[in-house]
Amino acid sequence: MKIERIEAVPFAVPYRKPLRFASGEVHTADHVLVRVHGEDGVVGVAEAPPRPYTYGETQASIVAVIEQVFAPDVVGLSVFDREQIHARLDRTIANPAAKAALDMAVWDVVGRTLGVPVSSLLGGYTDRMRVSHMVGFAPDSTMVAEAQRMRDEYGITTFKVKVGRRPISLDVGACRALREALGPDVELYVDGNRGWTPSEAARALDAMSDLDLTLSEELVPADQVLGRRWLTGRTSIPTVADESATRPGEVTRELLDGAANMISIKTARTGFTGSQRVLHLCEGLGVEVVMGNQIDGQLGTACSVAFGAAHAHTSRRAGELSNFLDMSDDLLTEPLRITDGELRLPPGPGIGVEVDPTKLEHYRQDR
Missing domain, CATH: 3.20.20.120 (Enolase-like C-terminal domain)
Incomplete structure (x- = not known):
């Protein structure tokens, strides 16, 4: 099961109220949906939440590093070659949320392919x-x-x-x-x-x-x-x-x-x-x-x-x-x-959840 394509889709959902703490404050969930496409049509998903005041990542930086650095490095690898995937991701320092979301989306593909929950x-x-x-x-x-x-x-x-x-x-x-x-x-x-x-x-x-x-x-x-x-x-x-x-x-x-x-x-x-x-x-x-x-x-x-x-x-x-x-x-x-x-746990294989395409279209920021 090879990885054919990787998407990084920025989206924004407002919070009901501002969330405040010592290192910062957020009013909107400016996150990134990461989708890993397997060669037989199975798509794994995960979410990357940027925290610039903690790890230095922004929504734009997560999209950029996935599309420009990580995707070229791992497309073509098998989703079962997790050590090889991580060896290539780790050639780039930092970017923890981007790496984490890509990793979890790959696990989601594996679970969906095998018909087994990731948990x-x-x-x-x-x-x-x-x-x-x-x-x-x-x-x-x-x-x-x-x-x-x-x-x-x-x-x-x-x-x-x-x-x-x-x-x-x-x-x-x-x-x-x-x-x-x-x-x-x-x-x-x-x-x-x-x-x-x-x-x-x-x-x-x-x-x-x-x-x-x-x-x-x-x-x-x-x-x-x-x-x-x-x-x-x-x-x-x-x-x-x-x-x-x-x-x-x-x-x-x-x-x-x-x-x-x-x-x-x-x-x-x-x-x-x-x-x-x-x-x-x-x-x-x-x-x-x-x-x-x-x-x-x-x-x-x-x-x-x-x-x-x-x-x-x-x-x-x-x-x-x-x-x-x-x-x-x-x-x-x-x-x-x-x-x-x-x-x-949500029922179903992989992570067990599905993204609503209508909601994604409404909240995505790259249109």
């Missing part, structure tokens, strides 16, 4: 994951109302709180308001998107010591090496490496340096192939993981749950699988549904 090909551990929802920068009352709505409508009981503003006057107060409103049975953890200094982070964690936070993610920039090590060593809350650990070498560095003791895996950043390498490394080192979110749409979320449900290690914790609810629309023919706090 089964990856491991087949379970058919669902518990869902964590991200609550972003807003007044305390707004954040509380959103979390209560997610609990009441979707059964979600795990919440990731975006922090990284002024620690004591804003972020600590928001976390305290959420804990008081939601009660002790709801899980809360924080993500700073590199917004604090080590001393600010230490002071904030001390001030929230009574809130039973379960994780603290990327509170401090990755280049503050000694500060990150000092912070991780002084707190009992597990420190999650996210943006600082985008490939196996970085994961090893963060863990052995003592800068983190837990890893966020994002299929939008490492695809299925790279995510398995990160996962197996973490399993070998005895490190916990959490399935993160790149503010994915429904297609990207379907990829995340396919990977997370495939493995015991990734399915232990609630995965960040609900950001698509903030989008005003999406591209899929059958929308994903969160019920009783869980997201089930």
